[in-house]
Amino acid sequence: MPRKQKKHTLLYFPKRKMNTKASQVPSFHIREVPIHGDTILAPMDGYSDWPFRSLCRELGSAMSYTEFIKVEKILSRSKQPAKRMYFTEPERPITFQIYGDDPELILRAALQIQENNPDVIDLNMGCPAKTIADRGAGVGMMPTPIKIARTFRKLVKNLRVPVTGKIRLGWDRKKNYKLIARIVEEEGGSLIAVHGRTKEQRYAGNADWDAIAEVKSLVKIPVIGSGDVKTVADIDRMKTHTNVDAVMIGRGAIPNPWIFSRLDRDQVPPEMLKQTIRKHLARCVDFYGDEDGSRLFRKNAVQYVMMQHLTRDERKEILKTRPSAEFLELLEKIYDSPIIPQPAIP
Numbered sequence: 001m002p003r004k005q006k007k008h009t010l011l012y013f014p015k016r017k018m019n020t021k022a023s024q025v026p027s028f029h030i031r032e033v034p035i036h037g038d039t040i041l042a043p044m045d046g047y048s049d050w051p052f053r054s055l056c057r058e059l060g061s062a063m064s065y066t067e068f069i070k071v072e073k074i075l076s077r078s079k080q081p082a083k084r085m086y087f088t089e090p091e092r093p094i095t096f097q098i099y100g101d102d103p104e105l106i107l108r109a110a111l112q113i114q115e116n117n118p119d120v121i122d123l124n125m126g127c128p129a130k131t132i133a134d135r136g137a138g139v140g141m142m143p144t145p146i147k148i149a150r151t152f153r154k155l156v157k158n159l160r161v162p163v164t165g166k167i168r169l170g171w172d173r174k175k176n177y178k179l180i181a182r183i184v185e186e187e188g189g190s191l192i193a194v195h196g197r198t199k200e201q202r203y204a205g206n207a208d209w210d211a212i213a214e215v216k217s218l219v220k221i222p223v224i225g226s227g228d229v230k231t232v233a234d235i236d237r238m239k240t241h242t243n244v245d246a247v248m249i250g251r252g253a254i255p256n257p258w259i260f261s262r263l264d265r266d267q268v269p270p271e272m273l274k275q276t277i278r279k280h281l282a283r284c285v286d287f288y289g290d291e292d293g294s295r296l297f298r299k300n301a302v303q304y305v306m307m308q309h310l311t312r313d314e315r316k317e318i319l320k321t322r323p324s325a326e327f328l329e330l331l332e333k334i335y336d337s338p339i340i341p342q343p344a345i346p
């Protein structure tokens with residue numbers, strides 16, 4: 001946990017995209033929870049932790065999703081869930097995302113974390129990792145629609161917060177996303193997020209935006225589209241193509257959290273870039289401590305400087321473990337080198 005609770009000052013928040021709740025009509029609701037805005041940082045294990053999530057929220061992401069949390073860990077004495085569920089009030093609306101394969105355990109874990117006062121609880125039905133999917137959790141739930149129905153029925157009946165689900169298109173080519181979307185809606189789910197790939201595809205090929213559009217036309221609850229939104233133009237393209245209520249941005253936001261302010265990476269003024277990066281590193285150190293914070297930040301640092309003209313040695317330097325103050329000095333030196341526009345995504 002951060003040692004001191006700090007009030008967050010917004011370093012940069014472009015006026016035209018300011019999400020001041022009072023002045024705006026919500027874009028949509030998750031049951032009674034109003035959502036202001038149409039771009040949302042995707043839940044990403046290892047990335048959408050509090051330091052990054054809160055930054056993206058300040059830059060314009062319309063709400064926060066935690067990294068997914070294993071229900072067995074919630075029900076044990078593990079310290080990990082508390083770390084993942086940590087949030088600050090300005091981040092609201094906040095969704096806690098969980099995964100599991102047993103409806104009863106999922107319910108018990110959800111009831112427990114509801115005490116931490118999230119706005120929404122989301123069930124992950126999309127993770128393709130072998131250790132998770134093969135035991136019937138994550139996307140491993142999709143081949144068992146009856147289990148999904150049972151789980152949603154239990155959650156919706158017993159939780160006071162809205163329950164949502166995040167799915168893929170199915171396990172393999174026999175895609176069943178339409179059935180699952182209907183089940184989520186019929187059992188009282190309040191929103192469905194769809195990553196337009198199957199488990200078999202993992203992250204290969206293009207996300208199928210036609211399928212996302214099908215889900216949107218099939219259900220009345222809000223739909224979030226996920227997959228391959230990397231630029232500001234992509235946000236509008238996905239919205240037009242699918243008519244979704246909001247667009248989730250995952251990998252594209254890692255090197256460019258400013259996408260939530262509708263800026264492509266090559267449009268980010270150098271001073272803003274430095275301010276955000278300093279702030280990100282400071283939050284990592286605050287949240288994880290100096291050693292772990294700067295170690296964990298290295299993966300972000302490498303992505304932030306992807307568009308700088310880096311030598312091999314500079315790249316290696318970034319990946320070396322060092323105290324945060326030294327790290328910052330190094331990064332600032334690199335950021336002062338010229339930016340050359342390149343595709344922002346690996």
Ligand SMILES: Cc1cc2nc3c(=O)[nH]c(=O)nc-3n(C[C@H](O)[C@H](O)[C@H](O)COP(=O)(O)O)c2cc1C
Pocket residue numbers: 042043044045046047066067068097124126127166195226227228229248249250251252
């Ligand atoms: C490193 C990584 C971790 C992820 N972890 C999660 C997760 O914890 N929960 C989840 O629902 N999806 C997770 N996803 C999937 C993303 O939320 C998103 O649906 C997917 O990356 C496609 O969107 P993108 O093309 O914008 O990255 C993860 C993706 C990546 C790349």
